[in-house]
Amino acid sequence: MRLLFIHSDFIEYNVREKATDIAENIESESERVEDVLVVFVSVERNDKMNTAENAAEEIDNVAKQIKANKIFIYPYAHLSSDLANSEQAINILNKLRKRVRELGYEMHTSPFGWYKSFKISCKGHPLSELSKTITENEETEALRNENKLKTSWYILIDGILNDVEKFDYTGYDNLKTFVEYEIKGTRAVQETPPHVKYMKTLEIAGYEEGSDAGNLRYYPKGKLIKNLIENYITSRVLNYGAQEVETPIMYDYNHPALKSYLERFPARQYTVLSGEDRFFLRFSACFGQFLIAKDATISYRQLPLKLYELTRYSFRREKHGELVGLRRLRAFTMPDMHTFVTDMENAKDEFLKQYMLSIDVLKDFGLSTEDYEVAIRFTREFYENNKEFINDLQKMIKKPVLIQIWEEKFFYFILKFEFNFVDNTKKAAALSTVQIDVDNSKRFNITYINARNERVNPLILHCSPSGAVERIIYAILEKAEKDKQKGMKPMFPIWLSPTMVRIIPVDKNHLEFSEKIMDKIKNSSIRVDIDDREISLSKKIREAEMDWIPYITVIGDKEISSNKLTVRERSGNANYEITVEDLIKNIRERISGFPYRDLNENPYLSKRIIFS
């Protein structure tokens, strides 16, 4: 809805002739009102009854500011190029008139649907002319209907569904926090989540004001960590049997299958206008892969088929107030795998494998089942037919899980799980997730040929074994903070540490020897750097500790003569002596099986810039 306010000495109008078929009855052909706030109103296509309420509130605000007690509502089509139809417009307009009256104003108005002549005199003070746009959120059907969904909540343990209110949470504090967050939305902590601070001090990522909110920039350390995480997940998924593809990041709004899928997906899109065309940015890799599968020739003998893409990025235009650090973004990196299977038994089989895959993937980021809470959600019908299957999922993680049962199928999936990380501000964020999708193969016309030579729609599993890569960094940082509060030193898993070994020469005449050590370590595929700055030893140690560097080794006369290194290990207590070869061996053991990338910075600290 568009509003144009004119604080006027007077307005007068005369009705001329009908402009639309559906026009209001005329109560008076003309009127003149003095000293009045005139509001020209265009009702737009997306406006709802609720828009009228919001508009009335806005009018109230303006009227109070300029101390007006008379309001003139003037239907005026020419403020918008996206008008509502006449019927809708009259309804909403009437609602607006009613609300304005209810707010205690002397309300005047002119009839909708007529050409009118008018004279107006604007007072001309700074606030006398204002325009406002009142928008409704462009919610998808899925978003609008979500609160109408009838759901029941339980805590499942050992095959028993416990009432979520009556369950004894003793020993399960984290689950309790998660349940409260999930169901009641209550939370107590009012502070910036620790990962936001670390994201900056560790030079991982930063806000980019030159972009839209929720689109981050990554500094060399963050980019290295992100690359390693991405490489790791991709190799795990490929190892699981997926084939990697790459698909476009934007899609046509008018594509029929995409359009109906958009309606069922609970998220807001970025829209891209290009010339006459309207596109949306993908919010997952679903369509890209579905559109590939639609055109592929698939036999039942080749199923299950697994397609995978790591999206950089997936875009969701989340509400501005929702965005925080690495937890909630508008552009995020997400591994997204789709598995096409013949029937529900196969789907369950893959679901279970992917459940275990997810547990295993998170474990390598230092996140065990202790660190997150499991939610399993399904339709009542699925549960009635698969109670044992669900019970087994719970038993595998050896602690109670949150259950949500939908009385009817509303989403495109009938079963899903998520692993939710509960952070230091008692907020939860989903990491890994798998869904069994029963709708989209029909919607996208994806088929395979079965043994009887018939075309059949497969079932599709959606799987993100880790969740968004940014969320993994978030969870690692938040967990590090939890460790810190328990008295441990916060750190990254060694394989993700931007610098694994920091060499600190005591004096500049130890530099040459230090460089030799550095080369040895570097040649063993271990990220090593050297603090060659001319500052005190204590200060170098302090900064290395603040950078969470897992191995610090100081090199001076003693090391040169003994040919052993003195190592200060972050996860240990006392310093110890060790040969370079043994140190290399120890570290190699701890990082074997993980992806490796070289240092993404200058190895000489004196050559590094400060990013933040």
Next chain:
RNA sequence: GCCACCGUAGCUCAGUCGGUAGAGCGGCUGACUUGUAAUCAGCAGGUCGGGGGUUCAAUUCCCUCCGGUGGCUCCA
């Protein structure tokens, strides 16, 4: 998106009941030549988030926009 709070040097923050600003860290220069969490001194950095208004005068008061954080709501 709505509500609340915040935005001062590269960073963390102090300050101005309206008269254009300070500290620590960081940077630069110099001294020191150092053995496991901050060596010392000097110097250079600010259209006090943007725009508008009130005022003789605005970083300070008002409006508005932008950004951040928290809450609502929602999700990977």
